[in-house]
Amino acid sequence: MKIKYPKGQEPEGVSAPFKVHKPAIGKRLSAANRGMDFEADINQSCLYYEEKGVALITKRPTPINVVKVDYSHGAKITNAYFEKQSTTDYNGVYQGRYLDFEAKETKSKTSFPISNIAPQQVAHLEKVEKNGGFAFFLIHLSQTDETYLLKASYVCLFYREKPRKSIPFAEIRSEGYAVKEGYNPRFDFLAAFDEAFLK
Amino acid sequence: MKIKYPKGQEPEGVSAPFKVHKPAIGKRLSAANRGMDFEADINQSCLYYEEKGVALITKRPTPINVVKVDYSHGAKITNAYFEKQSTTDYNGVYQGRYLDFEAKETKSKTSFPISNIAPQQVAHLEKVEKNGGFAFFLIHLSQTDETYLLKASYVCLFYREKPRKSIPFAEIRSEGYAVKEGYNPRFDFLAAFDEAFLK
Numbered sequence: 001m002k003i004k005y006p007k008g009q010e011p012e013g014v015s016a017p018f019k020v021h022k023p024a025i026g027k028r029l030s031a032a033n034r035g036m037d038f039e040a041d042i043n044q045s046c047l048y049y050e051e052k053g054v055a056l057i058t059k060r061p062t063p064i065n066v067v068k069v070d071y072s073h074g075a076k077i078t079n080a081y082f083e084k085q086s087t088t089d090y091n092g093v094y095q096g097r098y099l100d101f102e103a104k105e106t107k108s109k110t111s112f113p114i115s116n117i118a119p120q121q122v123a124h125l126e127k128v129e130k131n132g133g134f135a136f137f138l139i140h141l142s143q144t145d146e147t148y149l150l151k152a153s154y155v156c157l158f159y160r161e162k163p164r165k166s167i168p169f170a171e172i173r174s175e176g177y178a179v180k181e182g183y184n185p186r187f188d189f190l191a192a193f194d195e196a197f198l199k
Numbered sequence: 200m201k202i203k204y205p206k207g208q209e210p211e212g213v214s215a216p217f218k219v220h221k222p223a224i225g226k227r228l229s230a231a232n233r234g235m236d237f238e239a240d241i242n243q244s245c246l247y248y249e250e251k252g253v254a255l256i257t258k259r260p261t262p263i264n265v266v267k268v269d270y271s272h273g274a275k276i277t278n279a280y281f282e283k284q285s286t287t288d289y290n291g292v293y294q295g296r297y298l299d300f301e302a303k304e305t306k307s308k309t310s311f312p313i314s315n316i317a318p319q320q321v322a323h324l325e326k327v328e329k330n331g332g333f334a335f336f337l338i339h340l341s342q343t344d345e346t347y348l349l350k351a352s353y354v355c356l357f358y359r360e361k362p363r364k365s366i367p368f369a370e371i372r373s374e375g376y377a378v379k380e381g382y383n384p385r386f387d388f389l390a391a392f393d394e395a396f397l398k
Contacts, residue, residue: 056323056330058286063260064276077263077279087257091290093299096331098292124255131255132295 038105038140038147039089045185046090055190057092057099060085087124094190098133100125101152105140111166112139114159122159125152134197138179138189139172148176149192237304237339237346238288244384245289254389256291256298259284286323293389297332299324300351304339310365311338313358321358324351333396337378337388340368347375348391 049055063086068079088102102121106112117137125135135152154175158167177192248254262285267278287301301320305311316336324334334351353374357366376391 050326053326053329056326056332058259058290060257061260061262064263064265064279066263075281077281078277080263080276080279082274082276091257093297093327093330093332096297098295098297098332100292127249127252127255128292130252131292133255133292133297 038142039103041186042090042103042138042189045187045189046092048185049094049190055092055094055099057090057094059090060087084118084120086120088121094193098128098131099136099193100128100133101136101138103138103140105142107142108166109143111164111168112141112172113166114155114162115165117155117159122156126156129153134193136193136196138187139176141169141172144169145181146173147179147181147187147189148172149179149189149196150176151196237341238302240385241289241302241337241388244386244388245291247384248293248389254291254293254298256289256293258289259286283317283319285319287320293392297327297330298335298392299327299332300335300337302337302339304341306341307365308342310363310367311340311371312365313354313361314364316354316358321355325355328352333392335392335395337386338371338375340371343368344380345372346378346380346386346388347371348378348388348395349375350395 043059046055046057046059049057063083064077064080065083066077066080068077070076070078088100090103091098091100093099102117102125104112104116106116128135129152137150137152137155138147139150140147150172155167177196179192180188182188242258245254245256245258248256262282263276263279264282265276265279267276269275269277287299289302290297290299292298301316301324303311303315305315327334328351336349336351336354337346338349339346349371354366376395378391379387381387
């Protein structure tokens with residue numbers, strides 16, 4: 001998880017504290033490396049949607065428990081701890097609809113371990129749906145460089161009933177909606193969203 | 200702004216890292232003290248809505264720029280700085296609608312200084328509206344213990360055209376929608392929302 005957003009990388013007037021992804025030439029074509037940058041690529045895609053006026057999706061900052069602040073030279077935090085995100089990483093609005101999702105990647109070659117998903121994220125996404133929002137996961141299979149949108153309703157049911165400890169890729173491919181990869185946006189996940197929820 | 204969310208205060212299964220407000224008996228009735236707890240009261244109100252299944256509104260964590268982490272005993276952050284929220288503090292879903300708002304308070308006796316609002320918050324709320332979401336401010340006048348919902352469209356126009364450097368309370372009272380204060384929720388701002396946007 002990216003924590004630090006270097007100053008000067010956020011375009012002016014853009015809401016989200018997104019780190020703009022700068023692909024390292026050459027490296028980007030390796031499937032193994034691709035997965036490492038999945039979150040950065042989702043951030044870039046959100047930024048693209050925001051700039052084009054397509055949607056406004058922001059990444060929640062990582063919550064940090066601040067224990068001590070030194071005010072002798074401005075406010076410098078000298079003791080703090082990362083806390084687990086109690087919701088999901090992303091939410092926003094797309095044509096009036098409330099979207100809420102989590103982006104996950106796996107290096108596995110066969111299946112997505114549901115231990116990757118925190119119980120409070122499942123609870124949160126179920127509440128999103130109950131309140132009329134749209135909840136989903138974006139899952140990136142880094143070995144084969146495939147990305148799928150999976151409805152939260154499907155993933156949460158799998159999580160609760162636990163027929164297995166991981167979701168086989170074959171099932172992700174049949175239940176999910178393929179997310180097209182490109183240059184800009186890096187992942188056109190709203191096209192997959194349309195396919196999954198609006199058709 | 201509250202930064203630290205003490206462990207054990209978040210009820211299980213509740214998404215937002217809200218600090219549950221525990222009113223100090225006696226103190227709570229003083230108008231001067233009331234304003235100090237406005238954010239905590241809004242958090243309590245969101246929690247109430249979440250538990251009742253009325254809406255799911257979460258507070259974005261304060262973004263922190265982490266400079267140095269000491270991994271010798273777990274991950275202890277030893278150097279970090281608070282960053283300005285580049286969006287608003289709250290967003291969520293209410294009966295399928297995307298809500299996005301900022302909660303502000305003023306100790307002024309006459310008017311709300313628009314210098315309290317950051318330019319990126321205005322830009323963000325304008326984008327919310329363009330994408331079909333509902334954007335507003337909750338403004339608490341701590342001297343008189345009044346709270347109003349003001350549509351972002353109104354506040355942003357005031358911000359951009361700057362007829363004055365502050366919004367007179369008389370105008371807030373006529374343009375805004377009064378938010379009823381009670382025990383639970385502390386501020387029933389969704390009733391004011393219905394009034395403002397749905398009638």
